[in-house]
Amino acid sequence: RRERELEDLKELAQRVQDFDPESATLFDELPLSQPTVVGLKQSHFTTLTSIQKRAIPLALKGKDVLGAAKTGSGKTLAFLIPLLECLYCNQWAQFDGLGALVISPTRELAIQIFDVLRKIGRAHSFSAGLVIGGKDVQVERDRISRLNILVGTPGRVLQHMDQAAGFDTGNLKMLILDEADRILDMGFKKTVDAIVQHLPKERQTLLFSATQTKSVADLARLSLSSTTAEYISAHEKA
Numbered sequence: 001r002r003e004r005e006l007e008d009l010k011e012l013a014q015r016v017q018d019f020d021p022e023s024a025t026l027f028d029e030l031p032l033s034q035p036t037v038v039g040l041k042q043s044h045f046t047t048l049t050s051i052q053k054r055a056i057p058l059a060l061k062g063k064d065v066l067g068a069a070k071t072g073s074g075k076t077l078a079f080l081i082p083l084l085e086c087l088y089c090n091q092w093a094q095f096d097g098l099g100a101l102v103i104s105p106t107r108e109l110a111i112q113i114f115d116v117l118r119k120i121g122r123a124h125s126f127s128a129g130l131v132i133g134g135k136d137v138q139v140e141r142d143r144i145s146r147l148n149i150l151v152g153t154p155g156r157v158l159q160h161m162d163q164a165a166g167f168d169t170g171n172l173k174m175l176i177l178d179e180a181d182r183i184l185d186m187g188f189k190k191t192v193d194a195i196v197q198h199l200p201k202e203r204q205t206l207l208f209s210a211t212q213t214k215s216v217a218d219l220a221r222l223s224l225s226s227t228t229a230e231y232i233s234a235h236e237k238a
């Protein structure tokens with residue numbers, strides 16, 4: 001059974017490598033793992049939006065991505081699908097600790113992201129948690145060391161990184177900054193810089209924003225790989 005799984009993983013990796021980034025219109029046409037295919041089907045997602053069409057294939061190939069597209073254009077799936085695939089392809093398991101971190105500017109947006117993650121990730125076996133403050137920090141801390149995926153607001157995530165023994169970010173594969181423009185507008189620049197300091201340099205970073213501003217470009221310069229990052233804007237109707 002184990003051998004079969006490894007064969008499937010190798011085949012998926014090959015499909016990702018061979019995939020022409022511009023070619024998919026439907027989720028069915030993307031090189032995705034079976035659990036993600038199931039999650040998307042059960043959530044009734046069939047056709048890619050413009051930003052998803054452009055960002056997902058590149059992110060699946062391991063590129064850093066700065067994606068700009070207006071509110072309502074489907075940015076959440078544009079990063080959550082690559083997140084699930086990244087951990088799946090790395091055969092992430094409970095004992096591997098934190099594999100992916102999603103930073104969102106507000107509690108409400110973090111909760112929305114987490115709900116979408118739960119829906120499309122339901123056939124995966126990763127553990128995921130929400131860290132947004134307003135809950136007992138000790139209760140959050142006890143759970144945090146067992147999580148594979150963390151969605152949270154900047155201040156609270158950094159608080160845990162600074163305080164929690166057992167919150168090991170040393171294996172992290174993927175960092176996602178959602179609504180980067182709002183993160184900056186809300187004055188979280190220093191907090192995000194400090195979070196990035198806690199993370200391994202060798203990782204994939206996806207940064208999404210509704211607008212392209214100079215400060216977003218500055219943040220991208222600090223957090224994305226300067227050699228491989230792809231800059232995408234999809235401002236046509238999604």
Ligand code: ADP
Pocket residue numbers: 045046047048049052069070071072073074075076077
């Ligand atoms: P953004 O983050 O860009 O503001 P969201 O990711 O919140 O956008 O998506 C906006 C809405 O579009 C949500 O209700 C979401 O379920 C829906 N949506 C996203 N992608 C698709 C898709 N491929 N097909 C149909 N609906 C989608």
Ligand code: MG
Pocket residue numbers: 075076178
């Ligand atoms: Mg969004």
